[in-house]
Amino acid sequence: MAFWKPGTVAPGSLVDREAEKDSEAAIVTFSDAKYSTMTMSEQRKQLPVYKHRTEILYLLENYQVVVLVGQTGSGKTTQIPQYLHESGWTAGGRVVACTQPRRVAATTVAQRVAEEMHVNLGMEVGYTIRFEDCTDPGGKTRIKYMTDGMLFREALMDPLLSQYSVIMLDEAHERTLYTDILMGVLKKILKKRPDLRIIVSSATLDAEAFAAFFSTNRDPKDKSKDNTAILSVQGRMYPVDVHYLAEPTSNYIETAIQTVFDIHTKEPAGDILVFMTGRDEIEEVVSEIRERATTLPPNKYAEILALPIYAGLPTEEQMLVFEPVEKGARKVVVATNVAEASVTIPGIGFVIDSGFVKIRAYNPQTGMESLTTTTISQASADQRSGRAGRIRNGKAYRLYTRESFEQEMRPASVPEIQRSNLAGMVLQLKALGIENVLRFDFMTSPPAEMMSKALELLYSLKALDNYGRLTIPFGMRLAEFPLDPMLGKILLDSQAFGCSQEMLTIAAMVSVQNIFVNATSPAAEEQHRRFGVLEGDHITLLNVYAAFITRGKKSSKWCANHLINFKAMSRALSIRSHLERYLVKTLGLTGPSQLPSCLGADGSRVNDPNEATVKIRKCLVSGYFAQAAKIAPDGTHWISALEARPKGARALSYSPTKLWMHPTSILFKQTPQWVIFHEVVETGKGKAYMREVSAIEPEWLGELAPHFYVLNKQL
DNA sequence: TGAATCCAT
Structure with missing residues (x-):
């Protein structure tokens, strides 16, 4: 069976693909180097999604939107774009896109697929994340992995996303801000581009909701009018035994520690993953485990090694959790929510789930974000438990009762769009030509108050006029800037204040977290003060950056001496150079040398320092x-x-x-x-x-x- | 006077 791809003149044929397989198999016998070729292609066929290859391609012929319910380990992310490529969906210069909520996922998956296809990363297979475009400038890229936010930005340049034949929204069940907006945008594009196909990859729970959102069939009895289909693909997971507490605990930290020792003394080998809410709890659990482990009879039980992991931890310490422990020892990783989806720790056989997470929520009444400990959703609980079943049968210990799981936990977490500051997003929707953002077709609408708050801020920044229209050129320029609108405004205004070089540095520095390593220690505070000025943190950050590039020569050793996070500084450096390029382009300049500075080029104060810091702070006021x-x-x-x-x-x-x-x-x-x-x-x-x-x-x-x-x- | 879940443009 051959498949016709709408808008293509050269459909792929099964004959071609059979020939490919033959040649691969024939070459195998010649050399070891090619042997790996076969194993890779064999490996691909072992993945659960392979059994559904034909079905997926068939559905895509007949339905504009396919909702794919695929569990962990199904291989959907790496395989489906390749199936589409092999069967002609990338013919005629068109591209298959696959979005990811996280940058690391986009880059690592692209790397893997490039290997499977025996091509150089950045050619036929590439990726695009903010500030990093690893695709072929000559247009050879056929499969493109990208962050969801990047695809949304691409819509600003090309509102119909015309180069794409198929767009796969991966991990859509995570309901990130950008995936949610993309769904609304894509729904509009589908009306104008009947040839376009969307794959929404989701967890079981919301498959129907996704399909309903995209459905254009007003007649449920007439299936022939359906434009959406749902397909389930098995994952490669081992069963996980879920245990609940018989009675609720009043102290989940203590219960977690006790459970660790119960497992350690009664269960066979296998590492333990413990979910806590934040750094303080993690450090407490880790040190308690270490202390109590010394009281265990050493000849009776294996060694126990407790390790923390959370995003704010320095990279070297984070890496420790991935290293295998000595034979016979048991590793206990105590983690924040990073370990739920962003980071996969190998070898986990047991999961202990506190049932809590810290979430950020935006309060439109105060315009402030709050960080509060909340009960997780049932979907999160299942995701956490699943972390025990990646290598063999696992066990999950939930530190709450079954009643609490069934009656108190909501089925899924609140989508990000309902708890975020929407100013940047509203601005970009306006730039996309969506004038009435209040009536935009959201999968889940944000509260009206959050929308009003966003509109109000944009109006006060003069990005919108009295009628709520984008101002030209200022509002449009602001929308094109990949920054929060307030921060974007200070950069656009910096030319008039004569301090663009400094504002670029400040914008880059506030965009990265954890500049100071272990900022709470007295030693780090002392280092921090060496750069400090009474004008405040912005100019202090400017001093840190200037010292890093001049005296520090951008070296990691200098950073270590000053308790500064080298990785964060490198990132700031890269963000700054990209922002600089944007600013030069937006302001219509010929090069960065035309951007004014109120300090010397090397950061030393050649002008009246007081005058310079006034300029910088006034510029900050113009946006903040x-x-x-x-x-x-x-x-x-x-x-x-x-x-x-x-x-x-x-x-x-x-x-x-x-x-x-x-x-x-x-x-x-x-x-x-x-x-x-x-x-x-x-x-x-x-x-x-x-x-x-x-x-x-x-x-x-x-x-x-x-x-x-x-x-x-x-x- | 005392504190940091995690992503993304």
Whole structure:
């Protein structure tokens, strides 16, 4: 059976593919080098998805949207794009895209597929992630792995995504912000491009919902009008025995530790993975296990090795969890949610699940994000348990009752789009020509209040006009910038302030996390202070960066000496150079040398330093004016400047806000009267901490944002 | 006066 691909003149034929197989098999006998060729192709056929190859291709002929329910280990991500390529979907210069929620996934999967196809990565098979385009500039790339956010951005350049014949939205059940928006955008594109095909790869739970979202069939009785189909593919997973607590625990940390020792003393070999919510808990569990392990009779039980893993941990320490332990010893990895989907630790036979996770949620009333410990969803619980069944039969110990799982946990987590700051996304939708964003077809709509808040901010940044239309050229330029709108505005305005070089550095530095290694230690604080200035964190970061490229010669040794995270600095360097390229292009300049600086090229202050820091901080105010605060009378905290706005000019939904200086800020022990800040994080204890803070003069708010702080005498 | 789930552009 041959398949016809809409819009193609050269359908692939099974004859060709049979010939390929023959030649491969024939060559095998000649050399060991080619032997690996056969094993790779044999390996491909062993994957569960291979059995569904014909069916997948058939469905794609007949349905615009195929929802693929595929469990872990089915091989869908690496194989389906290859099947499409082999059967002609990439003929005529067209491309098959496969989106991933994470950068690492996009790069590693592309690497693997390039190996399977015996091509160089970046040619027939490539990937695109932010700031890294590993595809063929000559247009030879046929299979493209990319982050979901990148595909969304590509729609800005080409609203019909015309080069793609098939787009596979992988891991759609994770419901990331960009996957969700892409679904709405693709639904619109499908109306104009009947030749386009979409594969939505999802977990069992929401397959019907995805299909219903894309369905254009208004007549459920007439199946011939269906444009969507659902297909299930088995995974390669071993069964996992799930155990619940008989009674709820009041202390899951202690219960987790006890369960570790129960497993260790009663169960056969196999490493243990423990899910906790954050660094503090992880360190506590790890040190308790280490301590109690010393009391076990050494000749009776194997050695037990407890290791932490979380995103903020330095890379070298993270790597330890992937190393095999000595024979006979048992590894206990205590992890945050990184181990649920982002990181796979080999050799896990047992999972202990606290049932909790920290999630970030945006509060439109205060414009702040909070970080709170929440009960996980049933889908998360199953995903966590599944981590025990990757090598052989496993066991999962859930530190909650079956009743709690069935009655208290929601089936799936709240989609990201319902708990995010939507300003950047709304701006990009406007740039895509979607004027009425409130009526955009979302798979799950965000709360109306979050949309209003986003529109209000964009209006105050002058990216939207009185009618809610994108302003030209400013709003359009801002939308094209791959940054948060407030940060984007300071870069676009930096030319007028004469400090573009400095703002590029600052924007890059606030975009990476954990510049200081182990920032809470006294030694790290001391190093931090060496770069510190009273103007605040932004200029301190500028000093760190300048020292890194001049005195530090971009070396890892210098970083180690100053307790600075080398990986973070390298990333900042790369982000900066990309932002620089964008800024040069957006401003219509010929090269980076045309971008003004208020300091010397090497970061030393050749001009009046005071004048320079004023320029930089004023420029920050031009983008961050909505995030300003004034010190409280008792000097212990700050009050959001929104409080100082006249009633009529206050945010639609406004509540007065106390803000605290984050202990990692260089201004922690200082009392600047007025500040602006990059972000606020509200912790579980209900305290809102400002991060990346700079001292400002209140007059600047009136001068640079008169439309925002209307006639305010209090400033 | 004291603190960091995790991604993405």
